[in-house]
Amino acid sequence: MTESALGAAIREFLTYLREVRQLSPHTLTNYQRDLNALLLFCDAAGLYEPDAVQESHIRQWVTGMHRKGLAGSSIQRSLSACRSLYNHLGRQAGQPRNPAAAVQAPRKPRKLPKTLDADQLDHFLSKSDDSPLGLRDLAIAELFYSSGLRLAELSSLNIHDIDRNGRLVTVTGKGSKTRTVPVGQAALTAIDNWLAQRPALAPDSDCADALFTSSRGGRLSERSIQARLRLLGRKAGMRQDVHPHMLRHSFASHMLESSGDLRAVQELLGHANIATTQIYTHLDFQHLAKVYDAAHPRARRRKPKPE
Structure with missing residues (x-):
């Protein structure tokens, strides 16, 4: 044809x-x-x-x-x-007319991203073991939450992308855009503990400098990272599966809740448009509403007076 x-x-x-x-x-x-x-x-x-x-x-x-x-x-x-x-x-x-320019898709209800609170994260991050795989999985989880990385960004990291002196990590995000973000001390310590156990041999040159590798020395795949986080969450007795984006969302929500600086959170997440970051303000308002309901005298539901 x-x-x-x-x-x-x-x-x-x-x-x-x-x-x-x-x-x-x-x-x-x-x-x-x-x-x-x-x-x-x-x-x-x-x-x-x-x-x-x-x-x-x-x-x-x-x-x-x-x-x-x-x-x-x-x-x-x-x-x-x-x-x-x-x-x-x-x-x-020279095709001047775009037939799709004015057509809109049906609107969908906006779902807020799922997050973990600080206590849930402390519990989740305290349940790893001291085996090489346990140390690696903890380093992965700590880095996700410490720096708000995307799954593809973390999977592609090499050892030299971590600047221990500056406590920074350089990642390549969407659109091949590079950004440098801070790394917390807990994540750096977990990474050092993992590197002390990391396999020295790699099956090919692409894996030689990979930060996170499998037991055979190959670069850890995105699917394997997702599976290991789910396993870590189940070992910790979490009620819901823990996935990379949940840790990224938690990072963004907690940063915005503490700082109130939407522009800074946008830069840390690597969002091209601040409208993408603004969804986390809804999470922040949820937190404020809970505080209000718990603290304000007029917000408390009064018991009915006996007749």
């Missing part, structure tokens, strides 16, 4: 994202899946040219995804991929 002009445009756009933008394989996979879904819809509707797609067609596409039960976040991601495609065509091929 002959490739349509829209199909060729999508293929060229994906090549641009891979070779020029150098997006991660995970992000590229999402773009490819979403744009392939758009292409299937357009082929079924007889829309083979990029300029044949109208806003009404994009609305039909969105309606179809919604009827299939796709989450609002998934629909929004698909729309974002479509907008990016047409923005690219506008720059490259």
